[in-house]
Amino acid sequence: MTVSGNLESFAGKPVVDFKAAGDISDFGVVTPRLRCEYDSNHALRDLLATMLDAPGAASTSALVFGLWAENGETYEVSPAAAIEMLVAKKDKLPAINALFFGDITSEENEISWIEQGEYAAIWSAFPRLEQFWVRGGNNLRLGAINHQRLDTLVVQTGGMSRSLVREALAANAPIRHFELWLGADDYGADSSVEDFADLFAGKLFPALETLALRNSEYSDAIATALAASPLLDRIKTLDLSMGTLTDEGARALATSGRLGGLETLDISHHYVSSEGLALLRGATPNLVADDLQEADEWDGKTQYYVAVGE
Template sequence: MSFDEHLTEFAGLPVVAFTPDTEPDEPLPPAGEAAWAVRGDWNDEPYPRLFERFMAAVDTTRVTALVIGFWGWDDAAGLGAATLTAAADRFPNLRALFLGDILDEEYHLSWIPHADITPLVEAFPRLERLEVRGGDGLELRAPRSDALKVLRFESGGLPSGVVRAVAAGDLPALEELDLWFGVRNYGGDATVDDLAPIFEGTRLPALRHLGLQNGEFQDDIAAALASAPVVARLESLALGMGMLSDRGAEALLSGQPLTHLERLDLGFHYLSEPMMERLRAALPGVEIDLDHPQGQPSEPWQPWQGFLFVQVTE
């Protein structure tokens, strides 16, 4: 998977870009009718200056959805989040934020320079949707929010500290959680043990969708979910994009019933044809995504790390 197009819609609103090419007298839509994307580029305008121009041109008190695009190279780690955090009082109605709408041609996914985003989360206690792309340098302390409903991390290497922070967070309204783990070579050092508080079902009481994807340890995740209390109240479960094999699928089929699910997303996987047929037969009322099969290695019950890869890394 590559990111070769910017977001065109976010939080139910059309995305309108504000870039270094945006002219001072350029007509803009009403502030509350767009998801505003503030995107830098390779020119000499620093991102904080671009953001100041955006705030001067748009009534930020009416902005409900914001997309933070390219903010600079290695020496700008965390600059996008820090710039917004410093201006939090200018965005009293912000409810949805995408941090890192950055294309491969601007910065590869696993190179996007982040820092600790905890101050950003704390600065917007009424935020209902937070999506973050990239993992390099990303840090997070256990978040607390009574408003957050959607939390998503797209990464080719999600640090274990971020995973543990999410698992330890106090997020009573959270309905959708997606974590892309990535690989160790790009900082994805989480393990299935880091997810234990989520599996136990005592946290995240409103959770209805759980996506644990793009990992090297998808089989271990599937085995843990086979008896995890959280599964019983899910409506959809996503375990694709990674090294899911017949071993993980067997664990799912041998565990607790999954027939209550509306959707099971296993797209991009290493399942055999017989296993895919077993899944379809066992879950006739469930919408199952089995797209993008990656074939079978020669010794299917051996450790496969030398043969397999996850969908998104660099």
């Protein structure tokens, strides 16, 4: 699996590319997307400056940033200049409540090649922010998240560092939707289930409704830990999709006696047998289990793969 398409909608509004003045007549009804084009002479910072000066731009409530290198080589260029300008010009965007940095497809740049930036200044600059989404983990820094309104935090990577996992978990915000794409160790993932001990103990995010620990090489360990976690008694959605869940993790969840309250359990892209799926379906009527995978045998070992790595 790869990230094959750009966003069509975000924060409840259609995404519309902004390339020049006049492209968007009503910023209040769409989500503008700023992105460089191959062989373009316009940097992302230039596009942002043009948009900020456009009539009606102040009504923008959600903003998406796509490819940020004029030559298309986002693995060499970070969004730092655009982040700096966005923060400096925050007063021109008083209505912002949703941001997405990295709407970049695999054709434009593989997820693990995306060079990211430092977002610490975002949290105080945009006090109305409710959603923050970011794709790509190279040199990504969330900083200390202290926010009164942020309820959705999504970090998508092909390989997430332990330090980044810990930054996300340290968020001091009313998080309802917490989503991490943990990725493969070949692409920098070095976290473990132990890093989530406080979360699984119920010490974090008291308003949490959706827990999405996706694209993980240790889905079974996550499932086993969650089977004994008080989180299962209060969240509405558990998403372990895109990972390596097998019968081991499925059995732990199914026998926990705690799945009946879930509105959705998503394990899509999994390695669970028909017997394991039957156990899960008996424990919850709300199972999503698309995209069954087959393990590989390599060098005498059984190999399981996440959906998104490179």
